[in-house]
Amino acid sequence: DDTRMVPNFCVRSALFGMIQRGQRKVVDKEPIAAIHGLQIRHTGWQLDQADLDVFAHALSLASAQTAGALVRFAAKGFLTGIHRSYGKTNREWLKDSLRRLANSVVEIHLEAAGSARTQSLSYTGPLLDEFIHNQAEHSYFLKCHPEMARLVDAGWTQVPWLQHVQLKTDLAKWLHGFYASHRTPTPEKVDTLRHLCGSNCHRLSDYRGKLRIALEELVYGGFLRAWHIDGEDKVHVFRLPQSSRTVTQ
Incomplete structure (x- = not known):
């Protein structure tokens, strides 16, 4: 499927x-x-x-x-x-x-x-x-x-299953599921994402580096069109059109 x-x-x-x-x-x-x-x-x-x-x-x-x-x-x-x-x-x-x-x-x-x-x-x-x-x-x-x-x-x-299972890192897979579950992803602080994914990175700078790599993996994998981290340390992502569907009641 x-x-x-x-x-x-x-x-x-x-x-x-x-x-x-x-x-x-x-x-x-x-x-x-x-x-x-x-x-x-x-x-x-x-x-x-x-x-x-x-x-x-x-x-x-x-x-x-x-x-x-x-x-x-x-x-x-x-x-x-x-x-x-x-x-x-x-x-x-x-x-x-x-x-x-x-x-x-x-x-x-x-x-x-x-x-x-x-x-x-x-x-x-x-x-x-x-x-x-x-x-x-x-x-x-x-x-x-x-x-x-x-x-x-x-x-x-x-x-999107094939896209998901072909991702190499756990952080990229977690971000893929998290952003797929939002019709229109809102900007989230880097520290918020670190907390929500259960990262064991104690230094925020270390996590930010891993986050950048994972976001690039999502671009390369065809899930994101682009992303950037703004001056308030919030992550903005822009998804490509795809078949993912989110239902929340």
């Missing part, structure tokens, strides 16, 4: 953040940086942008089935869907990622703007309700919690 439906709570927060190799850790009810109106706490192994690729594709598979049903799939087809090669290393990585998602518990509270009034939605539970690997049959099963559909319905973005 050209796009994947990704819940806005995934791309407007640091739930799937910036984790340096070898520094992933277990957290317990950790508050997650997010936009105004969205509150998240996370218990489990920290998640990164590669885990978001897996979660988005899992939601895509589950959406074709009855809500709450077990979805059977093959590792080769799943890895192809997230544009990864079918080898032992990636098969083991996929199982680890699915386990992280199934063992992660999130507490999410969001204010969803409806046609008449603002509606409050809450969810506490795993990102994936169940993950089963049948070693003997080389088959995989997963299940999404039916209540997750309410969060998706409250706001989602059709992310």
Whole structure:
């Protein structure tokens, strides 16, 4: 498919953040940086942008089935869907990622703007309700919690998928999802973006350098037409016309 439906709570927060190799850790009810109106706490192994690729594709598979049903799939087809090669290393990585998602518990509270009034939605539970690997049959099963559909319905973005998975850096992928989730992106301070993406850069100047590289990657990848940082340290981005679609209720 050209796009994947990704819940806005995934791309407007640091739930799937910036984790340096070898520094992933277990957290317990950790508050997650997010936009105004969205509150998240996370218990489990920290998640990164590669885990978001897996979660988005899992939601895509589950959406074709009855809500709450077990979805059977093959590792080769799943890895192809997230544009990864079918080898032992990636098969083991996929199982680890699915386990992280199934063992992660999130507490999410969001204010969803409806046609008449603002509606409050809450969810506490795993990102994936169940993950089963049948070693003997080389088959995989997963299940999404039916209540997750309410969060998706409250706001989602059709992310240009091939463009997304071909980006090289986690920061570029996070920015891609964040800006795709806004019909008209508004200028954001560099420090605000550092906070929202979950960057571990302590020096703002270091993050600003990485941000410039990631924004150039989005230009090269055909997502942005141009960008600049103004005198108030606000980032302005100008997207190219594309098929991404954002729905917020």
